Amino acid sequence: MAILFNETTSTFTLLTKQSMYQMKADKYDVLLHTYYGKKGAAYDYSYLITYADHGFSGNPYEVGDDRTYSLDVLPQEYPVYGSGDYRPTALKIRYPDGSCACELRYAGYQIKKGKYALPGLPTVYAEEDSQADTLVITLEDTRKLFFVHLYYGVLEDLDLITRSVCIENHSESPLYLEQALSTCVDFQHGDYHIHTFYGRHMKERTQQTNLIPHGIQSIGSSRGASSHQHNPFFVLTSPQATEDVGDCYGFSFLYSGDFLALGSKDQFEQTRIVMGIHPDNFCWHLEPGERFYTPEAAMAYTAQGMNALSQIYHRAYRHNLCRGKFKTARRPVLLNSWESVYMNFDGKKLIEMAKDAADLGIELFVMDDGWFGKRDLDVSGLGDWYVNENKLGCNLRELSDEIHALGMQFGIWFEPECINEDSDLYRKHSDWALKVPGKTPVRGRCQLVLDFSREDVREHILNQICQVLDSARIEYLKWDFNRSISDIYSALLPPEKQGEVAHRYILGLYDMLEKLFCRYPDLLLEGCSGGGGRFDAGMLYYTPQIWCSDNTDAIDRLSIQYGTSFGYPISTVGAHVSQCPNEQTGRITPLETRATVAMAGTFGYELDTSEIKPEEKPIIQNQIVEFKKYYDLIQDGLYYRLTSPEDLPACHGWEFVKEDKSEALLCVVALQIPPNASRCRIQLKGLDENKIYLVEGEAYPGSVLMNGGYLIPHATVEYESFRIHIVEKNRD
Numbered sequence: 001m002a003i004l005f006n007e008t009t010s011t012f013t014l015l016t017k018q019s020m021y022q023m024k025a026d027k028y029d030v031l032l033h034t035y036y037g038k039k040g041a042a043y044d045y046s047y048l049i050t051y052a053d054h055g056f057s058g059n060p061y062e063v064g065d066d067r068t069y070s071l072d073v074l075p076q077e078y079p080v081y082g083s084g085d086y087r088p089t090a091l092k093i094r095y096p097d098g099s100c101a102c103e104l105r106y107a108g109y110q111i112k113k114g115k116y117a118l119p120g121l122p123t124v125y126a127e128e129d130s131q132a133d134t135l136v137i138t139l140e141d142t143r144k145l146f147f148v149h150l151y152y153g154v155l156e157d158l159d160l161i162t163r164s165v166c167i168e169n170h171s172e173s174p175l176y177l178e179q180a181l182s183t184c185v186d187f188q189h190g191d192y193h194i195h196t197f198y199g200r201h202m203k204e205r206t207q208q209t210n211l212i213p214h215g216i217q218s219i220g221s222s223r224g225a226s227s228h229q230h231n232p233f234f235v236l237t238s239p240q241a242t243e244d245v246g247d248c249y250g251f252s253f254l255y256s257g258d259f260l261a262l263g264s265k266d267q268f269e270q271t272r273i274v275m276g277i278h279p280d281n282f283c284w285h286l287e288p289g290e291r292f293y294t295p296e297a298a299m300a301y302t303a304q305g306m307n308a309l310s311q312i313y314h315r316a317y318r319h320n321l322c323r324g325k326f327k328t329a330r331r332p333v334l335l336n337s338w339e340s341v342y343m344n345f346d347g348k349k350l351i352e353m354a355k356d357a358a359d360l361g362i363e364l365f366v367m368d369d370g371w372f373g374k375r376d377l378d379v380s381g382l383g384d385w386y387v388n389e390n391k392l393g394c395n396l397r398e399l400s401d402e403i404h405a406l407g408m409q410f411g412i413w414f415e416p417e418c419i420n421e422d423s424d425l426y427r428k429h430s431d432w433a434l435k436v437p438g439k440t441p442v443r444g445r446c447q448l449v450l451d452f453s454r455e456d457v458r459e460h461i462l463n464q465i466c467q468v469l470d471s472a473r474i475e476y477l478k479w480d481f482n483r484s485i486s487d488i489y490s491a492l493l494p495p496e497k498q499g500e501v502a503h504r505y506i507l508g509l510y511d512m513l514e515k516l517f518c519r520y521p522d523l524l525l526e527g528c529s530g531g532g533g534r535f536d537a538g539m540l541y542y543t544p545q546i547w548c549s550d551n552t553d554a555i556d557r558l559s560i561q562y563g564t565s566f567g568y569p570i571s572t573v574g575a576h577v578s579q580c581p582n583e584q585t586g587r588i589t590p591l592e593t594r595a596t597v598a599m600a601g602t603f604g605y606e607l608d609t610s611e612i613k614p615e616e617k618p619i620i621q622n623q624i625v626e627f628k629k630y631y632d633l634i635q636d637g638l639y640y641r642l643t644s645p646e647d648l649p650a651c652h653g654w655e656f657v658k659e660d661k662s663e664a665l666l667c668v669v670a671l672q673i674p675p676n677a678s679r680c681r682i683q684l685k686g687l688d689e690n691k692i693y694l695v696e697g698e699a700y701p702g703s704v705l706m707n708g709g710y711l712i713p714h715a716t717v718e719y720e721s722f723r724i725h726i727v728e729k730n731r732d
């Protein structure tokens with residue numbers, strides 16, 4: 001059992017392969033957080049707490065004149081606003097009388113086999129009950145109006161602990177949840193670095209490291225989506241931690257909407273981190289008898305450095321978050337029409353491209369934006385999900401049949417959540433868009449956002465999508481979302497429920513994705529939000545891959561994909577070879593380098609096939625053969641970051657290693673060609689020190705490749721790349 005309860009000490013200890021997490025209901029029934037870190041004896045770690053009289057740190061009433069007991073100082077499992085704890089807290093509730101001061105006390109627990117699920121929300125799951133245990137600790141508010149049920153999922157072998165919180169109103173009156181975060185962890189001792197992943201459209205998930213200050217270091221999104229600007233994943237490390245060694249804690253939020261994550265050091269040098277739905281656009285009206293579930297946070301710990309932490313998330317998310325056929329089935333190499341023809345195409349042009357693509361060995365042809373309604377520019381058409389047969393010159397069945405006749409699958413683009421004012425749908429149902437009465441809405445990319453908190457709106461859009469999907473042979477769907485949300489107001493909800501709209505929107509999105517997922521189990525879904533504006537663990541529950549960025553420049557992608565790799569597996573990273581010079585940056589890179597970078601992802605192409613030069617054709621054909629050959633190694637192997645592109649090394653490298661260490665693929669891109677310089681050395685990782693490996697015909701012990709390293713050939717053209725296959729000698 002991975003969950004231990006010690007009745008004598010009232011400690012709950014959660015154990016995974018490497019980590020241990022502990023809480024304790026103390027003598028006042030306050031649930032303290034006593035330990036999170038390396039696995040060891042399930043001792044009562046509350047001995048580490050210092051009780052002292054601290055000025056201006058008040059004391060709960062029941063402790064009498066014991067001035068050494070203060071919630072302002074104690075490490076707590078789920079701290080609440082108004083309890084005398086002045087640090088950032090996890091829960092803030094407005095009571096029927098308008099007050100917000102709250103105290104929670106321990107009321108009981110339950111331990112169950114298997115992993116809990118959450119209604120309408122994505123969660124990490126266990127394939128079998130034996131893979132996970134669930135602990136539910138119940139706290140009750142001292143005014144006896146509601147319960148707070150703390151959920152813990154312990155996935156021992158995956159080395160993951162998940163958390164969620166359920167607030168249950170058992171009073172006669174409504175309560176308002178003004179803040180209900182999903183996790184909080186207090187660290188009593190030590191300094192910590194917080195590694196976050198910031199960016200913007202076309203430059204997502206750039207790694208940033210800061211020492212948690214006295215005060216607050218916070219990131220978040222109030223854009224209605226997890227956003228390009230900050231990712232709902234961060235890592236906390238000891239200042240000494242590196243890629244290969246040191247204490248690392250990961251915090252990943254399985255949610256695609258507004259989020260808040262922060263780290264804060266208090267007056268006594270203690271660090272608190274919290275993560276959950278951003279309170280800015282949130283206020284949930286909880287009626288008597290109702291329950292509210294927060295989205296899940298997935299936490300991991302290792303003493304083996306950042307790379308090992310990433311590998312925990314890679315394994316868990318690939319196998320226990322992504323679902324359906326394409327969790328494991330090989331995904332087809334695709335050609336996407338966007339960067340080559342944008343919205344300027346007809347059926348004839350698409351078929352020409354598809355013919356070229358088939359010739360190259362491409363397996364799936366994706367028709368991106370521009371095929372529906374009145375859609376030749378991005379100012380119109382969204383909402384009208386019927387095929388523009390005049391533009392195509394045929395119907396969708398004919399088009400998809402022609403593509404299948406070429407031996408390829410067919411895919412299609414949708415942006416279900418948005419609407420143009422110039423659309424039939426808007427002319428009929430202008431109240432379906434998120435708009436505040438009496439105020440003109442903010443437009444983004446000339447479009448508004450549909451009110452996905454409304455079931456009728458979702459049902460209409462889903463029916464349209466299903467009609468399209470049922471009308472032709474379609475194996476792939478790209479679900480795009482191209483703006484930040486504003487004007488959060490739903491025409492159907494009363495004023496006291498308007499604070500729920502942003503979260504209801506995300507629940508609506510998940511509801512629709514779930515329906516699509518269940519109705520079309522063989523459909524490959526790719527998430528997208530102007531590239532990687534909603535690249536989060538919530539979406540991965542529905543779409544096993546997400547278009548990583550609208551920036552397809554191979555060199556910029558090094559940094560974007562590097563940052564993404566901290567929290568997400570390679571199999572989820574949508575990556576394509578695009579044309580040259582690059583559409584976004586004008587940069588010229590070798591075709592092979594573009595493939596090397598796209599192979600660290602789902603791999604596909606996004607270029608005008610009619611412009612492929614004759615000498616490039618066999619190169620592309622070989623790339624596809626090579627990708628398919630290495631598919632399992634890339635998607636299922638252990639991923640190692642060998643350098644950081646942020647350090648601007650002469651050569652930037654990464655590596656995929658088969659779990660049994662019999663094979664690896666080393667990928668390197670030359671970022672500089674220093675004149676008259678020594679060859680660039682890259683030290684490999686993850687090999688067996690005692691095995692002999694063949695590299696380009698030479699035999700090396702694993703220890704030599706890892707300690708001494710491998711000398712990369714001199715680059716002869718700018719941004720040249722190398723894909724070096726390493727295989728154990730005498731392997732069958």
Ligand code: DGJ
Pocket residue numbers: 338368369413480482528529530531547549550
């Ligand atoms: C943004 C996406 O990221 C692109 O790949 C493309 O699908 C466009 N939207 C289409 O409008």
